[in-house]
Amino acid sequence: MRTPLFVANWKMHKSCEETTAFALNFERDALELSALADIAIAPQTLALSSLVQALRGFPVSIAAQNCGQTEFGAFTGESSPVSLCSMGVKWVLLGHSERRWVYGETDALIASRFKAAIAAGLTPILCIGEKLEERQAGKTFEVIEQQLRAIESAEACARSLIAYEPVWAIGTGETASPAQAQEVHAFIRRLLSSRFSPHHGAATRILYGGSAKAANASELMAQPDVDGLLVGGASLDPNGFAELIRNGVRSTP
Ligand code: 13P
Numbered sequence: 001m002r003t004p005l006f007v008a009n010w011k012m013h014k015s016c017e018e019t020t021a022f023a024l025n026f027e028r029d030a031l032e033l034s035a036l037a038d039i040a041i042a043p044q045t046l047a048l049s050s051l052v053q054a055l056r057g058f059p060v061s062i063a064a065q066n067c068g069q070t071e072f073g074a075f076t077g078e079s080s081p082v083s084l085c086s087m088g089v090k091w092v093l094l095g096h097s098e099r100r101w102v103y104g105e106t107d108a109l110i111a112s113r114f115k116a117a118i119a120a121g122l123t124p125i126l127c128i129g130e131k132l133e134e135r136q137a138g139k140t141f142e143v144i145e146q147q148l149r150a151i152e153s154a155e156a157c158a159r160s161l162i163a164y165e166p167v168w169a170i171g172t173g174e175t176a177s178p179a180q181a182q183e184v185h186a187f188i189r190r191l192l193s194s195r196f197s198p199h200h201g202a203a204t205r206i207l208y209g210g211s212a213k214a215a216n217a218s219e220l221m222a223q224p225d226v227d228g229l230l231v232g233g234a235s236l237d238p239n240g241f242a243e244l245i246r247n248g249v250r251s252t253p
Contacts, residue, residue: 002203002204002205002227003037003038003205003227004036004037004038004221004227004228004248004249004252005037005038005039005040005161005205005207005227005228006037006038006039006040006228006229006231006241006244006245006248007039007040007041007042007063007091007093007125007163007207007228007229007230007231008040008041008042008231008235008236008241009042009063009065009093009096009209009230009231009232009235010041010042010043010044010047010232010235010236011044011065011098011232012044013044013236014043014044014047014236015047016046016047016050017050019043019047019050019051019054020050020051020053020054022041022236022238023051023054023055023058023060024054025238025239026060026238026241026242027055027058029238029239029242029245030055030058030059030060031058031059033242033245033246033249034059034060036245036249037228037245037248037249038061038228039059039060039061039245040060040061040062040063040090040091041055041060041061041062041063041235042062042063042064042065042091042093043062044065045064045065045066045079048062048064048084048087048089049087052087052088052089061090061091062088062089062090062091063089063090063091063092063093063125064079064084064089064091064092064093064122065092065093065096066079066092066093066094066096066099066113067079067080067081067084067092067094067113067116067117067120067122068080068081068113068116069109069112069113069115069116070112070116071116071119071120080120081113081116081117081119081120081122082120084120084122085120085121085122089122090122090123091122091123091124091125091161092117092122092123092124092125093124093125093127093163093230094110094113094114094117094124094125094126094127094150095107095110095113095114095126095127095128095147095150096127096165097127097129097165097167097170098170101131101167107146107147107149107150110126110147110150111149111150111152114126114150114151114156114160115152115156118156118159118160123159123160123161124159124160124161125160125161125162125163125207125230126147126148126150126151126160126161126162126163127162127163127165127209127230128143128144128147128148128162128163128164128165128188129143129144129147129164129165129166129167129169129170129209129210130143130144130166130167130168131143131167131168132167132168135166135168140166140184141184141187144164144184144187144188144191145191148162148188148191148192151192153196154196154197154200157192157195157196157200157204158200158203158204160204161204161205161206161207162188162204162205162206162207163206163207163208163209163230164181164184164185164188164206164207164208164209165208165209165210165230166180166184166210168210169209169210169211170209170210170211170232171211171232171233172210172211173211174210174211175210175211175212175213175216175220176208176210178216178219178220178222178223178226181208181220181223181226182223182224182225182226185206185208185223185225185226186224186225188206188225189201189202189204189206189225192204205227205228206225206226206227206228207226207227207228207229207230208220208226208228208229208230209229209230209231209232211232211233211234212229212230212231212234212244213231213233213234213240213244214234214240214243214244214247215247217229217244217245217247217248218247218248218250218251219251220248221247221248221249221251221252222251222252228248229244229248231244
């Protein structure tokens with residue numbers, strides 16, 4: 001049984017004050033919706049502590065948007081996975097396409113962040129997805145397979161999640177069709193099954209991200225291999241995010 005999971009990725013939006021205000025407005029919906037789904041919010045790093053405090057006692061987990069590739073050390077500008085974990089952060093996005101394509105993070109760097117996150121006790125959400133030109137060239141599955149290599153062992157697979165985010169669908173308003181999402185999700189699941197075990201394939205939660213919104217949450221979540229949504233723009237408003245989750249859980253198979 002894969003519990004549906006909805007993750008808000010706020011990217012570099014919202015100040016600490018706006019983060020706290022969102023939490024106050026979202027608490028009632030969180031209590032209602034957490035009976036049906038897991039919910040997490042990834043604010044910018046500076047607002048993590050505000051969100052941890054504001055949501056203390058509420059059934060919403062806190063996620064970081066990235067983490068450093070080792071426990072501590074001389075890595076200017078990075079966030080220690082150990083410190084994230086000890087402040088109450090549970091999940092961490094890794095390999096988001098903005099990290100890959102705006103900041104040049106390589107598969108090797110992402111793989112080392114992934115290992116450090118697990119060692120520190122965080123649960124990584126490995127973000128993978130093809131660019132438009134890769135899809136047009138018929139290379140989607142090849143790219144997905146390559147990016148999935150960050151998960152090196154069955155143990156690591158059991159402690160992580162995957163988010164399929166086609167780069168061409170992020171922030172563009174152009175969502176992958178439910179059939180396109182399902183096709184890639186099913187491919188990812190088959191790959192995990194063959195690399196690790198059928199159990200690992202069946203148990204791993206695979207989220208979809210890329211212009212997910214209240215209006216398409218239902219049809220995306222109706223796909224058998226879509227276990228949740230990683231939501232950017234449509235998660236910035238508490239009522240809108242709650243509506244998206246409500247629509248999504250309604251159609252979970
Ligand atoms: P949008 O929902 O704004 O397209 O962003 C998706 C995303 O990048 C989530 O990680």
